[in-house]
Amino acid sequence: MATNQTAHADEHAHGDHRPSPYNPLRWLFSTNHKDIGTMYLIFAIIAGVIGGAMSGLIRWELAEPGVQIFWGMADAGNLGTDKLFSVQMPDGSHKAIFGNEHGYNVMVTMHGLIMIFFMVMPAMIGGFGNWFVPLMIGAPDMAFPRMNNISFWLLPVAFALATISMLVPGGSMGQGFGGGWTLYAPLSTSQQLHGGPSMDLLILSLHIAGISSILGAINFIVTIFNMRAPGMTLHRMPLFVWSILVTVWLLLLSLPVLAGAITMLLTDRNFGTNFFNAAGGGDPVMYQHLFWFFGHPEVYILILPGFGIVSQIVSTFSKKPVFGYLGMAYAMVSIGVIGFIVWAHHMYTVGMGLELEAYFVAATMIIAVPTGIKIFSWIATMWGGSIDLKVPMLWAIGFIFLFTLGGVTGVVLANSGIDTVLHDTYYVVAHFHYVLSMGAVFAIFAGFYYWLPKMSGLKYSGLLGGLHFWIFFVGVNIIFFPQHFLGLQGMPRRYADYPDGFAYWNYVSSIGYAITAVGALVFFYMLLDMFVLRRRKLETAENASPWGEGATTLEWTLSSPPPFHQFNELPVVAEEKHH
Amino acid sequence: MAMSPNTPQNIRWVAICVAIVGGMLAIALNAAPLYDAFCKVTGFGGTTQTATKAPGVVLDQTIEIRFDVNVPPGTPLEFKTGQTSETLKIGETGLAHFTVRNLSDRPVKAIASYNVTPHTTGLYFQKLQCFCFEDMVFQPGQTLDLPVIYFIDPDIVKNRDTRDVHTITLSYTYYQQADG
Ligand code: HEM
């Protein structure tokens, strides 16, 4: 530090020297954690809109039996004139823009990949992580600001490759890769089914997204271990920082395994290896083991930062420290550790031995224990607190409720006997959407409404935020709750069509989508109102902290928005002031 | 930026992280040999075993072995089994016949792959002689008789997973190889 003292002196003057947002170089070459965080958030919103529109096409297709949008197979004659999304070719015939049933599967596959890799992860880790980890531990920036820039800019590249993958030939059935986000062999290796360049581009895209995440993970690890302000011991770190710390360790340990697995897919496809090819002595089930060794930690990567966000919010709006702080921190650590030894609960149907199955059932159920600790601690934090139902708190309580529901169906699926029946049905789809598109997404919105005034220095309309919450809450429940019924009735996932018996709840589910879409419009109107129409600045009195005495973490000691370079004088964290 | 990123503590953590990433990647890329070894030892995924001599012990209990043969669509081979099933005593040596005929007018190079279901019985399905995982070339029109000599290891009745199994299916698939 000593050598930097002189540099400090003249940097003070620049402390609040903020380059113009209209200068593209500010963003392209940015090494500022707050600017990079902002870019991640905007990127996630764009990817979320695209992924959300794709799920709209899925629900549209499934609204009633028969093929609505993906009617490309019926293309033989010229019956495309009165069909949806029909386009006239130069020779006068009509084609379906979105192709055939394979197009449907491409839509499902890419929806999943985009939401996971380009929406939830960038928002939680890249966005909130970059913005608030340095602020919360009292650091001036991330440890490696330039590497941070690379982490971000690799993402649009990966996203572009994924988009191109949808447009180039995928194989005999049409454009794109339609084998599901899990990329199971042999669907993903078969030259007959996916011989085109589409799958290769997708592999490349995931490699690049993975490198981006690994670089980010290293950056967070070094930042959290080496750049905490004096007095900010590990056991005084806010729970959001803990959640990011556990998450990035999971990334570091699991992503290389995915990278290895998809590299083997690539060589099986192009260089004649037989890792997953039964004809050459390989085993496609080995791909599943490798994938899920990554995949299960990945689902916790998606939700752990949400746990952290919700902990901060529940504490702030109950005006109490989090109940059982250490228990909360170590619950996340143990979820992370156990998360590595439960992967085969996604593979009960491959036919393992009874004993192995029994092990995976037991290990999976054990994860419910630290998860339960978290849920009870949030409730205990609220218990007897003076609860302020501001918009972020609404989302956080919504999160607790919906995530718990998804956790319960997870425990149901953990039983291998039950899962043999429910595997690959809509019951599983309902489960992971309760934990993801409601759990993770509600946590993201909670964090967004919590920190938006801090990031921008502006006020939003609580009325619009609340309206957004309630419409969303009703909408997503109407989409996904009926899918439990469909799954229990035996409706399989990843088909564009279904028998008439499943029509009723599918129709209800699609109506839920329409309601949710209205909620999303309210969200964008809220942003428009906040940043353009009214642009109300936070009053001076509440400039540092609009949430009052409950907001105790370090970011609330700074102005809103925080100075471009903060903590030139490192804050000292005292015993009673932490989390 | 208040601090230079390249402090020794920072570099140390970066080195640790890079080592972890490299290590995990290496394990993943070597999954194939590791997994093969694991399957051979445990019979995981219905990997059958090879033995050099019959067990000597024959139990009174019988077990039915069913035979399934198939080729992927478009393979110019006819693959048949001489018997759809065979019932024998546990520990007794059985002999099954398979025939393969090349339907095309060109030599066909192919390789057989197999497993048993329930997968858990893989550990106890012992082969004394078989045709498997070796390239074979079938001349145009040629028919080959391929025998498999096997027995069921009497230990099958000692395992909780397998003691109630009364039927085992042995399934063979013939895959044409690219260069033939
Ligand atoms: C109490 C905790 C949980 C338990 C016991 C649990 C259990 C399970 C089980 C057994 C399956 C496999 C179902 C099947 O494919 O047949 C599954 C699927 C899934 N779970 Fe969970 N889960 C839990 C929490 C979570 C969380 C927190 C997330 C993500 C935020 C999540 C995301 C998923 C996803 C994405 C799938 C489907 C993967 C696919 O096949 O495409 N789960 N879960």
Ligand SMILES: [Cu+2]
């Ligand atoms: Cu899992």
